[in-house]
Amino acid sequence: MKKLISLLLCVAMLVCVLAACGTAKEEVTEVTEEVVEETTEPLVYDGVELVYWSGHVAGTPAAVVLEELAAEFKAETGCTINIQFKGNERRQIMPTALESGEDIDVFDSAGFYELRTFDPAWIMDLTPYYEESGYAEKTYGLMIKDLTDNSPEGGLPGVVKTPGMNGLWYDKAAIAAAGITEMPKTFDEFEVMFDAILETGVAPLSLDSAYLAGFFGTVLQRHCGQDVVRELSLNGGWSENEGAIAAAQRMIDWKAKGYFVDGAPDVFPASQNKIALGLSTMVNCGVWVGNEIETAMGVDIDWGFTKFPILDETIDANVDSAYSSYIHVNETCNNPDAAWDWLMKIVTGDGDKRYSDAAMTPPADKTNEALPDFDGTVEYLDSVEVCLDVNCAVANADMKAALTDVMTQIFEGKYATGLEAMQAMDALYN
Amino acid sequence: MKKSKTFIACFIVPCLIVLAVTYFYPVARTLLMSFFKTGSVTAPISTWTFAGLTNFKRIAMSPDFRQGLVNMLKIWIIGGIFAISLSLLFAVILSHKNIRGKHFFRAIVYLPNVISAVAIGNAWLYYVYNYDFGLINTVLGWFGVEHIKWLGPDLKFGAMLAAIIFGVVGYYMMVFIGGIERIPEDVMEAATLDGANAWQKLTKITLPLLKGTTKTIMTFWTIVAVQSFVWTKVFSPITTESSTIVPISYMYEILFGSLQSPEVDIGTGAAVGVLVAIIIMIITSVINRLFKTDDLEL
Numbered sequence: 001m002k003k004l005i006s007l008l009l010c011v012a013m014l015v016c017v018l019a020a021c022g023t024a025k026e027e028v029t030e031v032t033e034e035v036v037e038e039t040t041e042p043l044v045y046d047g048v049e050l051v052y053w054s055g056h057v058a059g060t061p062a063a064v065v066l067e068e069l070a071a072e073f074k075a076e077t078g079c080t081i082n083i084q085f086k087g088n089e090r091r092q093i094m095p096t097a098l099e100s101g102e103d104i105d106v107f108d109s110a111g112f113y114e115l116r117t118f119d120p121a122w123i124m125d126l127t128p129y130y131e132e133s134g135y136a137e138k139t140y141g142l143m144i145k146d147l148t149d150n151s152p153e154g155g156l157p158g159v160v161k162t163p164g165m166n167g168l169w170y171d172k173a174a175i176a177a178a179g180i181t182e183m184p185k186t187f188d189e190f191e192v193m194f195d196a197i198l199e200t201g202v203a204p205l206s207l208d209s210a211y212l213a214g215f216f217g218t219v220l221q222r223h224c225g226q227d228v229v230r231e232l233s234l235n236g237g238w239s240e241n242e243g244a245i246a247a248a249q250r251m252i253d254w255k256a257k258g259y260f261v262d263g264a265p266d267v268f269p270a271s272q273n274k275i276a277l278g279l280s281t282m283v284n285c286g287v288w289v290g291n292e293i294e295t296a297m298g299v300d301i302d303w304g305f306t307k308f309p310i311l312d313e314t315i316d317a318n319v320d321s322a323y324s325s326y327i328h329v330n331e332t333c334n335n336p337d338a339a340w341d342w343l344m345k346i347v348t349g350d351g352d353k354r355y356s357d358a359a360m361t362p363p364a365d366k367t368n369e370a371l372p373d374f375d376g377t378v379e380y381l382d383s384v385e386v387c388l389d390v391n392c393a394v395a396n397a398d399m400k401a402a403l404t405d406v407m408t409q410i411f412e413g414k415y416a417t418g419l420e421a422m423q424a425m426d427a428l429y430n
Numbered sequence: 431m432k433k434s435k436t437f438i439a440c441f442i443v444p445c446l447i448v449l450a451v452t453y454f455y456p457v458a459r460t461l462l463m464s465f466f467k468t469g470s471v472t473a474p475i476s477t478w479t480f481a482g483l484t485n486f487k488r489i490a491m492s493p494d495f496r497q498g499l500v501n502m503l504k505i506w507i508i509g510g511i512f513a514i515s516l517s518l519l520f521a522v523i524l525s526h527k528n529i530r531g532k533h534f535f536r537a538i539v540y541l542p543n544v545i546s547a548v549a550i551g552n553a554w555l556y557y558v559y560n561y562d563f564g565l566i567n568t569v570l571g572w573f574g575v576e577h578i579k580w581l582g583p584d585l586k587f588g589a590m591l592a593a594i595i596f597g598v599v600g601y602y603m604m605v606f607i608g609g610i611e612r613i614p615e616d617v618m619e620a621a622t623l624d625g626a627n628a629w630q631k632l633t634k635i636t637l638p639l640l641k642g643t644t645k646t647i648m649t650f651w652t653i654v655a656v657q658s659f660v661w662t663k664v665f666s667p668i669t670t671e672s673s674t675i676v677p678i679s680y681m682y683e684i685l686f687g688s689l690q691s692p693e694v695d696i697g698t699g700a701a702v703g704v705l706v707a708i709i710i711m712i713i714t715s716v717i718n719r720l721f722k723t724d725d726l727e728l
Contacts, residue, residue: 091686091687092686095470095471096470096471096472099470099472099473100472113687114687116693117687117693117694119469119470209581209666209669209671210667210668210669211668212669213669262561262562263561263562263577263579266561266581267555267559267581267665268667268668270556270560270561270562397683397684397693397695398488398491398492398493398494398495399492399493399494400494400669400670400683400688401493401494401497401669401670401671401672401675402493402494402497402672404669404670404671404672405583405671405672405673408583408671409583412582412583428493
């Protein structure tokens with residue numbers, strides 16, 4: 001009996017090991033049979049197979065749409081797209097895979113900050129395809145500029161896949177209940193709105209510790225300019241900068257006035273979820289936050305988006321948050337024409353509409369209409385001239401945690417004045 | 431039986447080859463890499479640029495690394511005292527002959543060890559420490575005490591440490607129980623006959639005879655303290671924080687970059703690994719000196 005139990009346990013362990021060692025490889029084998037039967041001539045990319053490393057997780061709505069698009073692409077062109085969903089691990093494992101020469105034809109990147117770290121040998125310049133197709137007219141000029149500016153060797157090393165922005169996402173119903181009909185623009189106007197919201201018994205702002213450095217970084221950027229903030233982060237001098245002191249003082253005042261919901265800054269995602277509980281009205285975050293809150297709390301919120309407040313028109317007036325993930329074609333791709341057509345299938349027209357709706361982001365093709373929760377985002381993305389680096393305040397890789405700690409203490413109410421807070425920042429550089 | 435050196439070599443060589451490829455080569459390469467600047471982990475050695483001690487100097491000057499080191503030492507010392515004391519206490523109680531249901535209690539105390547650290551960490555984060563709805567604040571609320579921010583920057587380290595200790599106590603308890611049950615009964619009987627009370631038996635017999643077991647557990651705990659990366663990531667998701675950063679999480683950010691600092695520095699990451707390995711070797715040799723087991727005779 002004991003031997004039988006041992007044998008069964010061994011079999012169970014073996015099965016678990018084999019299952020755990022399996023890859024997340026997703027192979028698209030479905031073909032629309034009707035189309036195949038009717039076609040008598042070979043399709044343009046018959047026999048071609050492209051390996052695509054996607055940053056999505058298999059089974060998510062966006063991943064399902066990608067699989068559907070791949071099946072349609074195969075039916076239309078004969079090209080098989082072998083999608084491998086790597087999820088969040090993609091960023092860590094992809095450089096090694098590309099360097100070792102693994103067969104990857106098309107791959108995602110998280111944005112221009114990741115693009116900067118790529119080896120030029122991994123990326124094909126797609127400029128000829130851009131010129132031939134006129135693709136640049138369909139997407140956002142700033143993101144194409146970011147592609148070029150951050151390309152390891154110049155040119156156009158990819159296409160825009162999932163645009164997004166950081167800003168204030170608010171519960172329209174809660175804002176309307178406070179009698180707000182038009183969203184403010186400047187910090188002073190926001191404070192008037194916050195006072196009106198407080199009158200309704202609700203806190204204006206949620207703030208989670210995970211996004212605190214980005215939030216305060218944006219406040220600093222508005223008061224000093226992002227190049228100055230980056231320089232302060234790298235070399236110190238916070239307490240000598242009037243803008244930085246003023247930014248810290250404003251946040252200390254906001255905390256004292258009760259503009260942040262009780263418990264803020266809280267551990268992610270406790271504070272942002274309070275919007276769903278009717279305890280708060282808005283949060284500064286990326287495009288994903290609405291879907292994140294609704295999924296976590298099981299509620300449906302009518303979301304609105306507005307830009308982060310500005311100080312005045314003289315400091316970084318044309319700088320705002322706008323970014324995108326990209327898709328790239330490997331320099332060693334076995335069929336660049338097929339790869340380009342596959343990219344266009346995802347990021348333009350109906351494919352982009354379906355994909356961006358599933359991914360809960362604004363469309364990459366600006367001729368598409370965004371979901372109601374992203375009303376106005378296409379126009380906003382098209383209007384941004386210079387991209388804001390929300391993490392400019394923690395650009396120093398060796399003291400990121402230390403700087404974030406001091407920023408957290410500002411929102412915990414530890415410092416009486418902005419000067420005191422900035423002196424604490426400077427103390428880190430000694 | 432006639433010894434066959436060829437036969438012995440046939441058995442040892444494959445193992446040596448695997449050891450060399452999967453252990454010695456990566457260790458040697460990492461050690462070498464810590465003195466160079468390189469663009470990626472797998473870049474050929476010919477593309478590396480010699481940097482001398484630059485990587486180590488960067489680490490020494492980094493406030494984040496220094497704080498990580500302090501956190502790691504605090505986990506090892508403070509956490510070690512609590513983890514080992516608690517597990518020894520449970521082991522002594524649950525190895526006593528007259529405790530009813532001791533097998534059940536052993537299973538209960540051991541249960542957290544079979545659950546992943548991520549699950550335990552998230553349970554503590556969202557169900558125990560939550561500011562509004564957490565267990566602790568709810569109980570405090572019954573007594574009219576104001577809610578405490580357990581996950582604020584001042585208390586987060588202690589909160590994380592409590593969760594780590596919760597996760598390891600069961601396993602160490604079982605190891606201690608094994609050590610206690612190996613103590614011959616006639617030694618205890620002789621002590622009883624000599625008039626020794628429970629405390630004397632514990633301090634004069636049980637603890638000295640558990641030296642070897644304690645040394646083993648301290649080694650395990652050292653590894654937990656050094657590799658508390660998972661706990662750090664659970665308690666500080668998305669961004670690293672001073673209260674929870676450890677050298678391994680600093681190394682992770684340097685090696686793979688982050689949203690805030692996308693640039694990578696492989697040489698510095700390797701240097702962190704080398705330093706952490708040296709620290710483990712120092713701690714292990716201190717433990718070996720403190721817990722010499724060759725002076726005991728039964």
